[in-house]
Amino acid sequence: MCGCAALVAGARPPRPVLPRRLRRRRGSSVRAEVSPGGESQPKKVTVAGAGWAGFAAAHHLIKQGYDVTLLAAESGPTEEVGLRGFWQPYRNIFALVDELGISPFTGWNKAAYYSTEGLAVEFPIFHNQPRLPAPFGVFAYPELQSLTSTTLTLLGGNMMQENSDFLLCRGEVEEKIFSPWLQSLELKGLKFVENKVPTSLTTDVDSGCISSIVCGDDVYEADAFVLAMGLSSLQSIVKNSPFLRSDREFRNLLHLSTVDVISVKLWFDKKIIIPKVANVCSGFDDSSGWAFFDLTSVYDDYCEESITIVEAEFYNASHLVLLSDDDIVYEASSHLIKCIQDFEGAIVIRYSIRRSPNSVINFLPGSYKYTLRGSTSFPNLFIAGDWIVNRHGSFSKEKAYVTGLEAGNRVVDYFDIGDFAKIIAVEGDEPHIETLRSLNRRANELKSQIPFSEFFLQ
Numbered sequence: 001m002c003g004c005a006a007l008v009a010g011a012r013p014p015r016p017v018l019p020r021r022l023r024r025r026r027g028s029s030v031r032a033e034v035s036p037g038g039e040s041q042p043k044k045v046t047v048a049g050a051g052w053a054g055f056a057a058a059h060h061l062i063k064q065g066y067d068v069t070l071l072a073a074e075s076g077p078t079e080e081v082g083l084r085g086f087w088q089p090y091r092n093i094f095a096l097v098d099e100l101g102i103s104p105f106t107g108w109n110k111a112a113y114y115s116t117e118g119l120a121v122e123f124p125i126f127h128n129q130p131r132l133p134a135p136f137g138v139f140a141y142p143e144l145q146s147l148t149s150t151t152l153t154l155l156g157g158n159m160m161q162e163n164s165d166f167l168l169c170r171g172e173v174e175e176k177i178f179s180p181w182l183q184s185l186e187l188k189g190l191k192f193v194e195n196k197v198p199t200s201l202t203t204d205v206d207s208g209c210i211s212s213i214v215c216g217d218d219v220y221e222a223d224a225f226v227l228a229m230g231l232s233s234l235q236s237i238v239k240n241s242p243f244l245r246s247d248r249e250f251r252n253l254l255h256l257s258t259v260d261v262i263s264v265k266l267w268f269d270k271k272i273i274i275p276k277v278a279n280v281c282s283g284f285d286d287s288s289g290w291a292f293f294d295l296t297s298v299y300d301d302y303c304e305e306s307i308t309i310v311e312a313e314f315y316n317a318s319h320l321v322l323l324s325d326d327d328i329v330y331e332a333s334s335h336l337i338k339c340i341q342d343f344e345g346a347i348v349i350r351y352s353i354r355r356s357p358n359s360v361i362n363f364l365p366g367s368y369k370y371t372l373r374g375s376t377s378f379p380n381l382f383i384a385g386d387w388i389v390n391r392h393g394s395f396s397k398e399k400a401y402v403t404g405l406e407a408g409n410r411v412v413d414y415f416d417i418g419d420f421a422k423i424i425a426v427e428g429d430e431p432h433i434e435t436l437r438s439l440n441r442r443a444n445e446l447k448s449q450i451p452f453s454e455f456f457l458q
């Protein structure tokens with residue numbers, strides 16, 4: 001395992017020069033053997049998965065002079081279709097966007113929350129409001145007082161002032177962020193290989209290292225590997241690789257479950273007034289929730305349209321995945337009508353549906369212990385993605401991006417070549433929250449000293 005604190009801390013500390021053989025281990029990190037012939041050729045790293053995590057790892061390693069191959073499952077980088085929020089704490093992604101010199105975002109947006117009773121609340125833009133100590137920053141605003149604390153928790157648990165404001169991408173993330181990002185990486189020497197789905201890994205028995213990623217008939221050998229392709233794909237690889245199946249940490253992944261997601265994009269024949277661009281909905285059926293976005297107000301390409309283009313996303317959507325396209329369009333339209341009546345008389349003139357079975361980890365109680373960290377028992381195999389355990393404290397895309405940078409840092413640490421990526425920390429807790437946390441920790445410590453406390457105290 002690499003020392004995470006050091007990896008997150010940013011600039012690389014000066015390193016003492018150690019004799020070759022002693023460089024194999026320093027602290028808790030595992031280092032690559034240094035070849036007697038020296039380091040004339042750049043080290044080869046293969047990254048599988050062209051999402052936020054895989055791109056981040058490739059981005060850092062290319063800048064450090066590695067020979068990087070990025071394997072993409074499809075014919076380009078793939079952010080799921082649909083609209084995506086970029087919340088105020090996404091400091092590392094915002095730094096990336098600045099580095100790329102692109103401007104993909106709208107201004108700060110307002111969201112609304114709908115229940116089956118209709119519009120329940122419109123959120124203010126907290127960014128423009130005086131910042132109050134948590135949790136008062138949420139409850140002090142009259143707009144939110146109609147919501148119960150349970151509903152606020154259901155809305156994501158991110159209802160602190162700074163976590164609720166978001167930017168939207170002014171088009172698909174693939175087009176506005178990933179395409180220019182890929183271009184800049186290819187100019188620096190990235191090898192981007194399309195339509196490659198890893199089926200298994202091979203290992204070198206002598207060194208205990210991973211030696212290649214197998215994609216059907218193609219074999220990608222490298223000195224180190226970053227797997228950033230999502231949990232369900234990794235589970236398939238574990239099933240196909242006998243030596244991974246016999247490794248407990250990888251076998252444990254098979255205990256984890258995932259949920260299905262469906263995105264439905266609908267073109268309606270007329271202009272419909274949708275009060276807020278982003279709308280979170282719950283209580284409509286057995287799913288854990290759904291959301292809809294007014295793309296006509298957000299996407300550059302649609303702003304001149306005299307029709308309405310909406311994206312609806314259904315989470316935990318196993319009840320929808322098997323339906324026909326027509327039935328899915330019907331379901332999505334009926335849900336929209338319950339929120340905004342004007343959809344009633346509108347006709348769907350075009351649609352696109354993306355079914356993503358098993359695409360999101362289901363964080364069930366007890367799943368934490370089965371989840372992987374960034375380093376594995378194979379010294380040259382690293383994991384990245386929004387579903388792994390790390391200590392940064394970010395979420396969703398920002399977490400995926402940070403785990404990719406951390407994987408890049410682990411490769412740098414393993415070979416002892418290059419600088420660590422600078423990772424911006426999440427904002428620290430306010431003093432009163434930190435004090436409450438310390439008190440809670442102290443109370444737990446005291447509790448643990450009471451004999452049979454586990455038995456008597458819940």
Ligand SMILES: Cc1cc2nc3c(=O)[nH]c(=O)nc-3n(C[C@H](O)[C@H](O)[C@H](O)COP(=O)(O)OP(=O)(O)OC[C@H]3O[C@@H](n4cnc5c(N)ncnc54)[C@H](O)[C@@H]3O)c2cc1C
Pocket residue numbers: 048049050051052053054071072073074077078079080082083084085086087196197198228229230233261313359360384385386387395396397398400
């Ligand atoms: C419906 C929905 C809405 C969301 N909304 C938001 C939001 O508003 N804001 C936000 O911050 N986050 C949002 N998220 C979460 C966000 O999309 C993820 O956190 C982020 O995409 C995770 O990035 P990743 O790189 O870890 O994984 P992914 O984005 O899943 O990338 C994995 C990549 O690996 C590829 N891949 C998969 N299998 C293989 C394989 N076998 N071989 C090779 N490549 C493979 C995939 O094609 C993909 O390119 C949302 C997620 C969903 C499902």
